[in-house]
Amino acid sequence: MFCALIGYLLKFIFLDSPIVIINPYNPRLNSLEKSILRGEIRDNKGVVLARTKMDKDGWMREYPQGRDFAHVVGSVQKGKTGIEAYANFMLLEVNDKMVQRVKEVFTGDKLKGNHVVLTLDANLQRTSRELLKGKKGAILVMEPSTGKILSMVSNPDFNPNELSQNWEQLNKDEENSPLINRATQGLYPPGSIFKVITAASALESEKGLEGFLYNCKGEDIFDGNLIRCYNSKPHGEVDLNKAFYVSCNTAFAKLGTDVGGERLKQTSERLLFNRPLPYELDYNRSQFVLTKHSEDKEIVETAMGQGRTLVSPLHMGMITSAIANGGILMKPYIIDHMETNYGKTKNKKIPEKFAVLFDAGDANRLTNMMVDVVNKGTGTKAQISNISVAGKTGTAQNASGEDHAWFIGFAPSQKPEAVVVVIIENGGSGGSSAGPIARKLLQQVLNN
């Protein structure tokens, strides 16, 4: 009985306490903050993203890379956000306590917290931000074989070094919502990028929809509703492959009804719709509302990526990463390791498999379909010479105005090094607006 007591206490100390104690209700954190020099946050090459400057009045946190990392790194003024919040205790954790404390006693040097090194790349982040200038949206670049997040940018953004001064104005700016991280918290209608999921569902379906054929006349009526392809342009006879790479709405409407609402829901939920995502910082869950009782009209719309479905860029990044990685989703992460003051590496994150989202065969087929999108379909603006790029464009109708422009993709299509998700709010055509951005990002990653 008493052994149970000891066992429980040990369990608490080992497993629970690291998460429990970073709670803002813990009064000890404040004193720790005053007596310990908060560690730095750095990118994957050691570029400093956040550091503490001490002056006579206390300490100030400065962000040398400014807006590039505004959302991801977060800040400590006005409550903690981003990595500053998530890694709070790591940044205040002192290594070699005895040695440091004794040193402090003799030299007056403050105790130093650990540095946190992220998986992000400052150059890529800067490029991402530049590509989003003047637009509202988000960019996410991930490494599908490990789950590392290489770049995460949301625009509109803000200057973290001036957060306090601009706080009220930033908060009130509902039109722009600059404080929100659109990459993880933005929820948008997916538009045609959802066809990846519909196609996956079709591939899995027992009805053997491999032989799917449809004659696209540019528009068609499903359950009393008119569905149109882009500009009502007829695509002629299409199989699953062609329907995918030209993004034929009517074909997918038909595919959706063949697959059925129930099947589509099963596939989506396996792909983590309506489920918690394996991501430790803040995010919003994607939403998929079909049930087996849904009307055909809604099934049709959903299969095309309209209807009431909402996705976040992060979620699409995960689905794309799984396709790129033979169907296996690696758990996405941003913190690579911690570094003590003496340069010693600690707690290096080992990439973790999260789940098998697709059968390897299906992942392969989807990859091939996505390669066709870029080679001869709607995604040609994402082509890179001498490299096979896979992708899917999306042009999502939405209530706020012009269509949102999406692009999801990865390269090289065999042994992919990077997954890219781009969304430009009200950006128009996915192929024209988001595709070129994706191309530049992929190029940058592959050139390094």
Added chain:
Amino acid sequence: MPKQSIIEVLILVSRYVFVIFIYIFLWAGYKGIIYERKNEIHGYNNKVFEQRIFIIFIHVFSFIILMASSNDIKEIEEIAKLGIYSLVFIIAAIILTSLIYKKSDAILWNSMLFLMDIGIIMLQRLDPEAANRQIIWYGIGSILMLFIPLVFMIIPRFEKFEYVYLMSGWILLLSPFVLGEEQFGARNWIFIGKYSFQPSEIVKFLFVFYLAASLRKYNSLKDIIIPTIMSGGYILVLVAQKDLGGALIYFLTFLILIYLRTSSSLLFFGGLGGASLASMVAYKLYSHVQVRVEAWLNPWKDMDYKGYQITQSLFGIGTWGWMGSGLTRGYPKSIPVVKTDFIFAAICEEFGNLFAIGIILIFLLMILRGVMIAIKCNRVFYSLLAVGAINLIAIQAFLIIGGVIKMIPLTGVTLPFISYGGSSVITSILIIGILQWIQSFYETREEVEE
């Protein structure tokens, strides 16, 4: 080198020192028991002496730290005074107990003193006024306890006074309804002048006597009917007074003694089953039980009210890791009710979790010694008494430590020997006194088969 730095280093180092000391203490206890079993008196005495040395080391070191951390001359004087009084207390206790309780269990005494010492150190750190009062309770409790052998010598047949225990128990237990006031949501305190006291603590003691006396005559099942009804009555009174922790302690002690006497697993498991049913009823009926269970399951939902106590306790336990923050360097005062129920969290915080595990092991050591004493007894009355006595300590310690670390819901009982509280301290000391008397009885004379 500035004074401040010396103190910082001292406290830094003390964290390791205390942990090492407590484990040496435990190891000495373990080796002592081995020597004892092999009848190597010399080795045994050495280990006992070792334990005592370490109690004194810890005591002196702690008080040095407490004094060094203060900047106020008057305060330092007060701390020194308390430090000296308590040291004198410890030494006097060691001497007097060996004189008055011949051949008693030195390891058990040492364990008790160790816990009491940590208690007084922690209380001095938390609230010197309370510490001053606590040392008086220590004194009173110990003096009363030293009279036990005398009393038992004069009144040889303690087991006959079954009804005296029963009746006085009822009177004391019911007194809060007449004289008492509600405190902390429970109506089981009475106030005499500015001192409060919990009759249910004293009654625990009488209860064990009663059960031992009434159960010793057991021959068949009908003999347990009256004790069961009476125990049930006690428990219901406690429930009515909302002292659910107390009720649980009485109930479990009752169950264990019944099991020991009747060897009936049926009764034991039946009793447990009944208790589970009763707890479910209590849960439905009593809102404050519901609050406790909710706070236990998810205190993070409501950290301002329902979950306040346990979350602050967990923060204290978890923030500093194995070696703790060092005496005076933590924030134990941010933990509510820290002088009584949550004192264990304060120990985890400042002395460290490794040390706190050592404290749990010391309780285990006491239980072990108590069981070893009980096994020796030929007379049923004494063996029941011994088991009952050690159970009270064991169950109570388990309940409150479990509650403080969120293993089980909080039950509002105190940690024996460490928590502040006159009734708690006095009763706990008396319980050890009884155990030691039984031990002394068996070691110093031939027993006559009953």
